Amino acid sequence: xxxxxxxxxxxxxxxxxxxxxxxxxxxxxxxxxxxxxPADKGLxxxxxxxxxxxxxxxxTPLHAFRLKGRxxxxxxxxxxxxxxxxxxxxxxxxxxHFLHRGLKLPIGELDFAAPGxxxxxxxxxxxFAWLRDLAAAGTRAESAPIAETMVRQWLTAHGETVSxxxxxxxNSGWRILFWASHAPLILSSSDLIxxxxxxxxxxxxxxxxxxxxxxxxxxxxxxxxxxxxxxASLLMPGGEPRQVFxxxxxxxxxxxxxxxxxxxISRSPQAQLDAIMALAMxxxxxxxxxxxxxxxxxxxxxxTVPALLxxxxxxxxxxxxxxxxxxSAEQIDAIVRASGVRTRPLKQxxxxxxxxxxxxxxxxxxDAAPPPIAxxxxxxCASTLAFELSDGDERxxxxxxxxxxxxxxxxxxxxxxxxxxxxxxxxxxxxSNSTAILPNGTxxxxxxxxxxxxxxxxxxxxxxxxxxxxxxRHGLIHRRLLILSPNGRELRGEDMLLxxxxxxxKSDKGFTLRFHLGRNVSASLTADKxxxxxxxxxxxxxxxxxxxxxxxxxxxxxxxxxxxxxxxEQLVVTGTAPAGGASIGWLFKHIG
Numbered sequence: 364x365x366x367x368x369x370x371x372x373x374x375x376x377x378x379x380x381x382x383x384x385x386x387x388x389x390x391x392x393x394x395x396x397x398x399x400x401p402a403d404k405g406l407x408x409x410x411x412x413x414x415x416x417x418x419x420x421x422x423t424p425l426h427a428f429r430l431k432g433r434x435x436x437x438x439x440x441x442x443x444x445x446x447x448x449x450x451x452x453x454x455x456x457x458x459x460h461f462l463h464r465g466l467k468l469p470i471g472e473l474d475f476a477a478p479g480x481x482x483x484x485x486x487x488x489x490x491f492a493w494l495r496d497l498a499a500a501g502t503r504a505e506s507a508p509i510a511e512t513m514v515r516q517w518l519t520a521h522g523e524t525v526s527x528x529x530x531x532x533x534n535s536g537w538r539i540l541f542w543a544s545h546a547p548l549i550l551s552s553s554d555l556i557x558x559x560x561x562x563x564x565x566x567x568x569x570x571x572x573x574x575x576x577x578x579x580x581x582x583x584x585x586x587x588x589x590x591x592x593x594x595a596s597l598l599m600p601g602g603e604p605r606q607v608f609x610x611x612x613x614x615x616x617x618x619x620x621x622x623x624x625x626x627x628i629s630r631s632p633q634a635q636l637d638a639i640m641a642l643a644m645x646x647x648x649x650x651x652x653x654x655x656x657x658x659x660x661x662x663x664x665x666x667t668v669p670a671l672l673x674x675x676x677x678x679x680x681x682x683x684x685x686x687x688x689x690x691s692a693e694q695i696d697a698i699v700r701a702s703g704v705r706t707r708p709l710k711q712x713x714x715x716x717x718x719x720x721x722x723x724x725x726x727x728x729x730d731a732a733p734p735p736i737a738x739x740x741x742x743x744c745a746s747t748l749a750f751e752l753s754d755g756d757e758r759x760x761x762x763x764x765x766x767x768x769x770x771x772x773x774x775x776x777x778x779x780x781x782x783x784x785x786x787x788x789x790x791x792x793x794x795s796n797s798t799a800i801l802p803n804g805t806x807x808x809x810x811x812x813x814x815x816x817x818x819x820x821x822x823x824x825x826x827x828x829x830x831x832x833x834x835x836r837h838g839l840i841h842r843r844l845l846i847l848s849p850n851g852r853e854l855r856g857e858d859m860l861l862x863x864x865x866x867x868x869k870s871d872k873g874f875t876l877r878f879h880l881g882r883n884v885s886a887s888l889t890a891d892k893x894x895x896x897x898x899x900x901x902x903x904x905x906x907x908x909x910x911x912x913x914x915x916x917x918x919x920x921x922x923x924x925x926x927x928x929x930x931x932e933q934l935v936v937t938g939t940a941p942a943g944g945a946s947i948g949w950l951f952k953h954i955g
Contacts (some may be wrong), residue, residue, distance in 0.1 A: 453500025626715020683764025765922025
């Protein structure tokens with residue numbers, strides 16, 4: 364079926380166009396990740412020949428000649444959506460408006476051709492993630508008329524014409540997953556023309572992904588595109604050739620999208636959540652067909668889940684890193700449960716770049732890596748050596764977070780500010796970022812190397828890190844030492860500015876050391892202006908002390924997992940580093 368063929372025609376060929384190509388070198392040797400071997404390793408000679416013939420068939424017009432007209436468009440089953448929806452958002456849809464990250468959009472005013480909302484909101488609409496929320500807020504009889512009306516409107520606006528962002532690779536992949544998982548909501552109509560249009564779009568979206576998935580920007584969007592291709596092969600008759608093609612592409616993308624320790628290349632916790640969710644939804648499509656999930660998919664889930672949990676605090680919620688907000692414990696738990704992986708948090712992700720120190724109910728998370736490369740992220744942050752501290756259910760020290768959660772309450776200018784070094788609990792020199800954020804939003808020069816040393820001693824967990832982000836501009840290396848006591852009642856730190864090798868810097872440099880405080884923490888300075896008492900509403904009492912500089916309390920903000928900023932405070936230590944460098948010692952101590 365060509366791209367211009369009416370959506371109402373059926374039967375139709377649910378397979379992609381002839382130009383789709385399949386790489387043959389796309390497997391991972393068991394036990395040695397990221398090392399490619401011939402795709403057919405481990406298969407019998409007969410299986411390898413059959414597999415190769417299938418792939419050659421897929422790469423020529425033969426598949427269209429052989430299969431056209433043989434398979435009527437229908438769904439072979441409805442895979443379960445393993446993640447529960449947001450009842451609040453679903454109730455809002457039933458009440459007549461979409462609700463996303465603080466922004467309301469009346470359904471009566473929605474124009475899918477130009478929704479006029481923030482990009483993340485548009486993705487929520489075009490990817491149809493809202494079907495999950497709607498399903499959670501009512502019965503099928505109550506929700507189906509709303510869902511069908513929205514799908515009809517979307518098909519009218521975008522069914523015939525491929526355009527961004529409606530047909531982006533990521534939105535098309537999510538749309539296949541959500542339309543399949545919530546087919547009872549959108550295919551309950553007795554209108555055969557409408558039902559045919561829905562099924563034809565699923566087939567057309569799959570063909571679209573066949574052509575563009577390999578050309579998509581690396582990251583979770585490309586992963587979701589390949590997941591959509593494989594899911595489509597399992598959902599519709601005659602999908603075996605596409606399954607071979609899709610699994611080969613998915614395997615290849617998984618190899619390049621994750622580090623050996625399970626962290627994703629964008630270093631974003633939110634991207635990690637989305638990737639795990641997409642793979643969990645794909646696993647349900649295999650379950651629906653009574654097929655085993657491919658071992659390479661299960662192996663990735665087994666690595667990504669502990670890495671994700673490694674960035675959770677004592678309350679189970681997410682830390683704020685690389686543009687992500689503080690995703691709630693409930694949402695994280697739901698996605699981890701959906702993955703089927705039961706594991707403990709990863710304490711040290713050297714490749715992904717995060718470190719986790721734990722003592723009693725106290726958790727310290729630290730960024731011990733350069734920012735991600737520019738081409739794999741749109742909200743990368745200059746956060747190297749920043750840390751967060753939690754005590755039980757309370758966040759004591761945080762990063763502002765939320766740079767990727769633009770919406771009604773986070774405009775673009777604020778999002779840019781949330782990416783800066785100053786928006787993180789670390790040190791800045793001369794009010795500059797450790798890694799440049801360029802006018803076009805991409806990450807520029809700065810941190811290229813991070814040295815790391817971690818030890819467990821009788822005095823506690825010891826983490827020493829350094830980066831070279833200020834070496835070229837200011838002639839200084841920033842080194843940070845963190846020591847968490849065995850009982851978790853003290854976090855000792857030291858920030859050192861050391862002359863960089865071959866540096867000719869002679870002038871003094873001003874520095875600022877920031878500790879952004881949690882939402883429920885209020886600070887009051889001590890009489891000597893070298894300390895502060897940190898009161899947590901209904902929680903523990905902490906004290907802060909610094910050995911150098913001038914301490915003050917200033918305003919700050921913290922972004923929750925829904926993209927809503929909350930006013931907070933920050934401890935700010937300022938001083939001057941002479942040519943020989945400087946050392947600032949500090950202490951967070953639990954005192955009640």
